[in-house]
Amino acid sequence: MHQPPSAPILNSFPSANELVESLAAFIVKLQKDSIDKKGRFTVAISGGSLPKQLKGLIGNASVKWDKWQVFYADERAVPLDHPDSNHKLCFDELFSKVPIPSTNIHTLDPSFIEDLEELSDHYEKELIREFAQKDSARFPVFDLILLGIGPDGHTASLFPGHELLAEEDRWVAYIEDSPKPPPKRITLTYPVINHAAQVAFVATGEGKVDMLSNILDKPEEGLPASRVKPVYPGQLYWFVDDAASAKVQYPRTPFRL
Numbered sequence: 313m314h315q316p317p318s319a320p321i322l323n324s325f326p327s328a329n330e331l332v333e334s335l336a337a338f339i340v341k342l343q344k345d346s347i348d349k350k351g352r353f354t355v356a357i358s359g360g361s362l363p364k365q366l367k368g369l370i371g372n373a374s375v376k377w378d379k380w381q382v383f384y385a386d387e388r389a390v391p392l393d394h395p396d397s398n399h400k401l402c403f404d405e406l407f408s409k410v411p412i413p414s415t416n417i418h419t420l421d422p423s424f425i426e427d428l429e430e431l432s433d434h435y436e437k438e439l440i441r442e443f444a445q446k447d448s449a450r451f452p453v454f455d456l457i458l459l460g461i462g463p464d465g466h467t468a469s470l471f472p473g474h475e476l477l478a479e480e481d482r483w484v485a486y487i488e489d490s491p492k493p494p495p496k497r498i499t500l501t502y503p504v505i506n507h508a509a510q511v512a513f514v515a516t517g518e519g520k521v522d523m524l525s526n527i528l529d530k531p532e533e534g535l536p537a538s539r540v541k542p543v544y545p546g547q548l549y550w551f552v553d554d555a556a557s558a559k560v561q562y563p564r565t566p567f568r569l
């Protein structure tokens with residue numbers, strides 16, 4: 313019998329520093345468990361303010377960068393050195409500052425950016441290469457997917473009311489009309505996000521306060537971020553600061569590893 317998804321775990325921190333340090337400790341622990349079990353750690357990362365929140369990993373001797381396989385939860389259809397590129401953002405904020413082999417970072421193929429169908433198919437094949445022969449599951453099982461939330465409740469490039477919310481089959485899909493610029497993007501789909509072993513949202517600042525309480529206290533509204541419900545035994549975590557969670561009624565859990 314199928315178990316229902318576990319309830320999200322909400323960790324709220326009084327300061328930005330405590331959040332950054334706790335998030336790094338959480339990631340290092342998941343990394344160790346994954347490497348002990350499978351010899352690798354598969355992570356998907358989105359853009360926005362998230363890469364900056366990962367600075368607790370820089371200079372951290374416990375991080376085994378050569379065992380990481382990094383994908384982007386969503387990416388903009390632009391060259392890799394374009395100011396809108398999530399890869400450029402992550403590279404500037406994190407990957408240029410740590411000893412990760414460049415072959416462990418799975419970027420989109422910039423030669424396909426004019427053709428979104430090709431671009432997303434190609435990225436899906438990149439995932440298949442990493443996951444399909446190693447795991448026999450229908451969908452890839454990322455060890456960790458790290459996501460942000462937008463002011464309209466979007467996450468990755470899954471926007472309210474968009475047909476991509478109903479995607480049940482593809483691993484990677486494209487969007488040509490993103491309400492957040494730039495309009496052309498590719499994104500992991502819900503089946504992939506919801507098959508991850510762990511998913512963590514990171515959201516900080518009072519600008520997120522109303523949206524955070526909508527997502528956590530009114531999941532029945534079906535905002536894109538509320539639809540992130542990893543299938544059992546997957547677990548969803550929230551790493552937020554007290555400014556962002558000020559209006560949330562949903563119970564907080566004291567942070568522990």
Ligand SMILES: O=C(O)[C@H](O)[C@@H](O)[C@H](O)[C@H](O)COP(=O)(O)O
Nearest residue numbers: 358359360361460461462467468
């Ligand atoms: O490429 C993107 O646009 C992002 O992946 C997007 O989903 C982002 O994570 C949210 O919009 C939150 O952005 P902030 O953290 O900047 O608020």
